[in-house]
Amino acid sequence: MMARMAVQLVWFKRDLRTHDHLPLCEAARRGPVLPLYIVEPDYWRGADAGARHWQVLRESLLELRDALHELGLPLIVRRGEAVAVLERLRRELDVAALWSHEETGNGFTYARDLRVAGWAKANGIAWTEIPQFGVVRRLKRRDGWVTQWEAHMNRPVQALPERIAAAPDCASDPLPDAADLGLADDGCTHRQRGGRRLGLKYLDSFFAERGLEYHYRMSSPNTAPQACSRLSVPLSVGALSMREVLQRTAWERERARGTPRLRAFTAFEARLHWHCHFIQKFESEPELEFRNMNRGFDGMREAEFDAARFNAWAEGRTGLPFVDACMRRLQATGWINFRMRAMLVSVAAYQFWLHWPAVAQHLARLFTDYEPGIHYPQVQMQSGTTGINIPRIYNPVKQSQDQDPDGGFIRTWLPELRGLPAAAIHTPWRLDAATLKRHGVVLDGNYPRPPVEPESAAREAKRRYTEWRNRLQTRELGRVVLDKHGSRKKAPMRRPAAKKPAPQGDLFG
Known part of the structure; x- marks a missing residue:
């Protein structure tokens, strides 16, 4: 009887690429490789999944399958609970080792990885998890973190071995569509597609043309869709690696010295640094998905959650035109720029006084670039429950007038207000009924009246929030939060080496 061939099992999660994929490289050096993706139905039943x-993930998986095929490898898809899937494979094959990137995911993936670790240990299978980002597991203090981040980002982008041995043939389940997973159509009719090829095209076009005025065009929802990199979607599923994007950015920034584009590329690079900074918070404290970062704010909003206000906010029916236009754009496209995301959370937290978890889950379902490690710390920061950040209470009327002065963005997403002139479209509730009717608007008819006057509601929210923030317990816990999660900005951060990245595929195509 012939002995079974020992297999190096490479488990793809949110790292759907072959380029700069260290687990795949390391596995390939040790023996025949079997690439695996596990479709977990229970994950897709979660409150943050849509x-x-x-659809973005599936498109990225199809491209990954093609890329692996070019290397002579299949992509094996198995559907089910992760431990059950791995155990079936163990019985089918001689699994010598399990390889994957570390994942800083939501509560579901955290619990699943603990179960997988237990399974691997019980079966004597070495599971090697390799950092995908500059995020450090089991980090005790933030001191020195920047140095570790720099070391990770400055390492050379990983090139695959010229030849990879494939494991024996293994059955694969079909790749389901959204309906197969019980996911209803969520109305995202104009979403950005997934996959590495499109991500590389966005990367090239950003540095060639779109990003040249990034630093002052990224704030308005009218200009941001073109001026922003749009790399957050491929980064969220790992179709691109953060290291390759950051090294490309450093190279482009050096090329831009002495030109107006230097300021734009420097601003973009600063945003890339935020990525791992926020994920590190979540990696160090995954409970931030469920509870306040600063427990001194426990009880501030929880008991006053107004479901009617939440539903109006979630549906884009608040009566605040700019807020509603942003929400409706997000519903239809899955993406909106950072300032508008912050404003949506701010209005929910302050003017509507909504506790953040339901707000976070709703936005998670809408963001096609949902990254849990960034999402929950950011929502808490914008809601004021960190205790270490200056509260940002956005005035939605001022944002509307500043970012959409002629009302064009509002008219695009709120057709019921198209008849209003620019001077009136930002605050229709302040017009008399006759004027509104002349322009085809009936408050609480074809467009709602806001449940609060935004400026007075913001003043009251600031008063109440300040009372909580000034409590002795909140201030003391704030110092603990700062020590654990605060950025260390005293030492200047060194940028990654600005060497020209080696061309990979159509990186410069």
Whole structure:
């Protein structure tokens, strides 16, 4: 009887690429490789999951399958609970080792990885998890973190071995569509598609043309869709690696010295640094998905959650035109720029006084670039529950007038207000009924009246929030939070080496 061939099992999660994929490289050096993706139905039943996420992921998986095929490898898809899937494979094959990137995911993936670790240990299988980002597991203090981040980002982008041995043939389940997973159509009719090829095209076009005025065009929802990199979607599923994007950015920034584009590329690079900074918070404290970062704010909003206000906010029916236009754009496209995301959370937290978890889950379902490690710390920061950040209470009327002065963005997403002139479209509730009717608007008819006057509601929210923030317990816990999660900005951060990245595929195509 012939002995079974020992297999190096490479488990793809949110790292759907072959380029700069250290687990795949390390596995290939040790023996025949079997690439695996596990479709977990229970994950897709979660409160933060939506059809738009699976559609982006599925498109990226199809491209990964093609890339692996070029290397002579299949992509094996198995559907089910992760430990059960791995155990079936163990019985089918001689699994010598399990390889993957570390994942800083939501509560579901955290619990699943603990179960997988237990399974691997019980079966004597070495599971090697390799950092995908500059995020450090089991980090005790933030001191020195920047140095570790720099070391990770400055390492050379990983090139694959010229030849990879394939494991024996293994059955694969079909790749389901959204309906197969019980995911209803969520109305994302204009979403960005997934996959590495499109990500590389966005990367090239950003540095060639779109990003040249990034630093002052990224704030308005009218200009941001073109001026922003749009790399957050491929980065969220790992179709691109953060290291390759950051090294490309450093190279482009050096090329831009002495030109107006230097300021734009420097601003973009600063945003890339935020990525791992926020994920590190979540890696160090995954409970931030469920509870306040600063427990001194426990009880501030929880008991006053107004479901009617939440539903109006979630549906884009608040009566605040700019807020509603942003929400409706997000519903239809899955993406909106950072300032508008912050404003949506701010209005929910302050003017509507909504506790953040339901707000976070709703936005998670809408963002096609949902990254849990960034999402929950950011929502808490914008809601004021960190205790270490200056509260940002956005005035939605001022944002509307500043970012959409002629009302064009509002008219695009709120057709019921198209008849209003620019001077009136930002605050229709302040017009008399006759004027509104002349322009085709009936408050609480074809467009709602806001449940609060935004400026007075913001003043009251600031008063109440300040009372909580000034409590002795909140201030003391704030110092603990700062020590654990605060950025260390005293020492200047060194940028990654600005060497020209080696061309890979159509990186410069």
